[in-house]
Amino acid sequence: MSLAGLRSRWPAARASLIALAIAFGLLDGCPLPEGAGSAERARRWLLQPVDGVKRDLELTQRWTLFRKASTRRFRMVVDGLDRRGAWQLLYRAGDDEHDAYGDMLAYRRMRGTYNPRGQLERGQYRRFARWMAQRVLADHPELVVARVRMERIEIRDGTYTPTNEFTMEQREIRRAP
Numbered sequence: 040m041s042l043a044g045l046r047s048r049w050p051a052a053r054a055s056l057i058a059l060a061i062a063f064g065l066l067d068g069c070p071l072p073e074g075a076g077s078a079e080r081a082r083r084w085l086l087q088p089v090d091g092v093k094r095d096l097e098l099t100q101r102w103t104l105f106r107k108a109s110t111r112r113f114r115m116v117v118d119g120l121d122r123r124g125a126w127q128l129l130y131r132a133g134d135d136e137h138d139a140y141g142d143m144l145a146y147r148r149m150r151g152t153y154n155p156r157g158q159l160e161r162g163q164y165r166r167f168a169r170w171m172a173q174r175v176l177a178d179h180p181e182l183v184v185a186r187v188r189m190e191r192i193e194i195r196d197g198t199y200t201p202t203n204e205f206t207m208e209q210r211e212i213r214r215a216p
Contacts (some may be wrong), residue, residue: 101155114132117186119185122181171187172209
């Protein structure tokens, strides 16, 4: 087949590929009721030919308009290690007894700097946590190490439960003068 012959068929081929992509997108995005096991199995079977492309390019039409918040959340914890080797809790979100930096950290623009996105830290989190730990060391000369980290919490029925699982830890050590 000549190049001119291929060019003449391109508009029809392109239209077919677009229609196929729209059909797969509609099939992937079609909402199914809870418990529609056979319909979900049929959808997966029909989407199997493009599953690798969808996975590799992270393409999906599956999303929920009014999605509930994840029950796995975080709260910030700021503490410091004194010269005796004891950790002193300075700030823990939602803890009135340990609220040393509460006014500053609760401010909405500040909160946007450190609040995790889903299960991931924000791009500026490490710089913020380093700054926060350095500020703690400047404010508390009795501390030799400052630590900022996130504690995973579980939210159920309007209350939260600590898990004692920590992530996104940033430590700063006091440098000798």
